[in-house]
Amino acid sequence: MTLTREKLLKLKPKVEKITIEGFGETYIRNLTELQRSKRMTQLFDKNGKPDFKEQMRSRVYSIVDQLCNEDGKPLFLEGDIKEIMALDSNQLDTICNAIEDWNISKEEKNGSGE
Numbered sequence: 001m002t003l004t005r006e007k008l009l010k011l012k013p014k015v016e017k018i019t020i021e022g023f024g025e026t027y028i029r030n031l032t033e034l035q036r037s038k039r040m041t042q043l044f045d046k047n048g049k050p051d052f053k054e055q056m057r058s059r060v061y062s063i064v065d066q067l068c069n070e071d072g073k074p075l076f077l078e079g080d081i082k083e084i085m086a087l088d089s090n091q092l093d094t095i096c097n098a099i100e101d102w103n104i105s106k107e108e109k110n111g112s113g114e
Contacts, residue, residue: 015072020098022091026075028102029068039065048067059096066099 014100020026031039039061042054064076071093076084082093 008043027068027070028066035065064097
């Protein structure tokens with residue numbers, strides 16, 4: 001198998017349906033490279049030191065960046081971050097854990113060569 005330009009450019013984020021216990025079904029998508037890079041750089045200040053304010057938001061970013069409708073359109077926008085951060089953290093744990101579990105399953109699948 002050979003990696004070609006055409007194969008690489010077909011690597012669009014995938015959308016999958018998941019069930020979140022206590023909340024029901026929703027859709028989730030992979031991050032684009034731009035989204036991931038943006039979030040990674042936000043975790044540090046201009047001097048390369050950890051930005052703890054941004055790190056506190058990382059769980060909320062996973063909700064904003066990955067939860068979507070069946071067409072891949074985000075359910076939340078950057079402007080929703082403050083509102084989401086004011087929600088019940090115990091309930092958000094369930095959602096964030098489901099997102100994290102989904103991401104881990106994708107990483108494991110990719111790491112296994114599938």
